[in-house]
Amino acid sequence: MQADKPQPARRKRKTFDWPTAVLIAIVVSAAAYVFWRDGAARFFDVIWSDADLFVWMLPNVLAGCLIAALVTILLPRDTVSRWVGRDSGLKGILISAGAGIIVPGGPFTIYPIAAAFLGMGADVAAVVTLITSWTTIGMSRALVWELPFLGFDFVLWRWLAALPLAILAGLIVRAIERYWRAGAKP
Incomplete structure (x- = not known):
């Protein structure tokens, strides 16, 4: 064990x-x-x-x-920390982007879940990616509103354009964190 x-x-x-x-x-x-x-x-x-x-x-x-x-x-704390923690690297950001796509519900759901992930050891960059992915891509919104009204082509193009934004947001936050941590050391 x-x-x-x-x-x-x-x-x-x-x-x-x-x-x-x-x-x-x-x-x-x-x-x-x-x-x-x-x-x-x-x-x-x-x-x-x-x-x-x-x-x-x-x-x-x-x-x-x-x-x-x-x-x-x-979800065990060590699993969350390992998957989307500070040392998870690009893998953690990609996992958070995927989770943000599939998490259903509105702001009443996503923000408490994001706070719970932070409390369980998730990296701030991963949580920013989760929220950005949920905001820009969100499968529940796409299935209920966009697909019936705007069609598959629109949803596909929007997802292809928005997915890099969520990943980029996480990478930017991670770079800023790394810069601040490096500046804090004597």
Whole structure:
């Protein structure tokens, strides 16, 4: 039996940080501006509309997080790290591009899965490739919308044009990471 390898260190996250503070400041400023410009009636109309959107989105986000949690249970960390980790090379980027093509669902699914992969030791470049491939190629969108309306030729040409973009995005991120890591060493 293979000896257990040490798990990749998880990045510690703060509960509250500067990007969150900036986002809250922008939201509060925008809300105050709407209240000042359009009055209380419009302000509360916007608040209720946003609350409706939140109530509609919450089950979708929870389902996406549940799927991501199941992915972390089904896929061993060392396998994810080996296939799409920092040392996976071009193979990891190609695997991520292929996975991005076949992952179904919308943003409520892909972003929690991408976060789960990062937490399991996947390389940032591989996750960027996954999301770019899902965004630009996405088989579920092609099968449901593009193929019936635009035909096979269109889908084939779009895929041939878009696949290099996803791979290129991953390679660019990997090169930038390598540059930063090399610059950080004395």
